[in-house]
Amino acid sequence: MESSPATSSKRLKIAVQKSGRLADASFHLLERCGLTFARSKDKLFCYGRNVPVDVLLVRDDDIPQLLVDGVCDLGVVGQNVAEEQRLMRTQRGEVADYGTLKQLDFGACRLSLAVPEMESFDGPQDLEGKRIATSYPGLTGHYLKQHGVNARIVRLSGSVEIAPSMGTADVITDLVSTGTTLRANHLREAEIIMKSTAVLLRSGQPLDASLEPVLNRLLARIDGVLEAQESKYVMLHAPKSRLDQIREILPGAESPTVLSLEGQDDRVAIHAVCRETVFWEHLEELKAAGASAVLVLPVEKMLA
Ligand code: PRT
Ligand code: ZN
Secondary structure (H helix, E strand, O other), rough: OOOHHHHHHOEEEEEEEEEOOOOOEEEEEEEHHHOOOOOOOOOOEEEEEEOOEEEEEEEEHHHHHHHOOOOOEEEEEHHHHHHHHHHHHHHHHOOOOOEEEEHHHHOOOEEEEEEEEEOOOOHHHHHHHOOOEEHHHHHHHHHHHHOOOOOOOEEEOOOHHHHHHHHOOOOEEEOOOOOHHHOOOOOOEEEEEEOOOOEEEEEEOOOHHHHHHHHHHHHHHHHHHHHHHHEEEEEEEEEHHHHHHHHHHHHOOOOOEEEEOOOOOEEEEEEEEEOOOOOHHHHHHHHHHOOEEEEEEOOOOOOO
């Protein structure tokens, strides 16, 4: 019996969060790249139907280790998790063999230092001798070291924001997005330690040569999806004489298509892909420049 070449059975493995803040957006990104999946019964494994790509659904904290071990080739996590685990591994003398391939456009947050709202904070030196509650001992310790401050880190795995009112810490470092949690706990964001978004990580383990083209195609599609998200297709009518002015207003447009309008010698139709956000202000400027029939459409996919 003829067996297929060994390499043909190789599949790219991507780890994403099973449930939580990054779960839906990570999976949606892969779907927007045109990947379709069959889910296993326990919903922990998704088999790519149309491409040799499988998805493992796991806790976000486990993703760096899966990459270090080479169990997965790629993973989507917050930069905060990737950097925290890198620092902790380095401290323990272990390897943190993974790197960032791409910054993604979801999961934005920041790791911040927060102090009780009535207390003053004039800079990192104020932390000398204090107790800092955090789930991020690596990043917090790194920040203290950078500023030459000695403080005690109280490591907590959750509900960090209640530590000052419970009396178990003086200040905290925690992830913040809207700031509601801090305000509800009478804390004030004093300093940003790190800004974070979700990132696509790649294992440092060598990838099977047969999977390099699969990876490259996926990366090109991710670029297309990320670019399309911002981009809009703009159509409008405008006086021929104002062409240059209109081109200047259209944000991030390269060379617009100019079409003649039947029965109108002095006006043309302009179509352009705007690669930057089109704000209402831009539309008002276009109108002031004589544009009419302005249409702004979403871009589904884009291939550079
Ligand atoms: O179960 P699993 O271990 O997989 O998930 P998890 O509970 O560890 O993580 P999850 O789903 O809460 O967060 C996953 C990632 O989302 C984080 O590592 C960040 O990269 C990103 N992210 C973005 C956030 C937030 N925004 C965020 N606001 N992660 C947590 N928060 C929490 C924060 O800890 C605090 O309790 O939300 C609260 C603050 O929110 P605001 O809006 O009140 O400021
Ligand atoms: Zn987690």
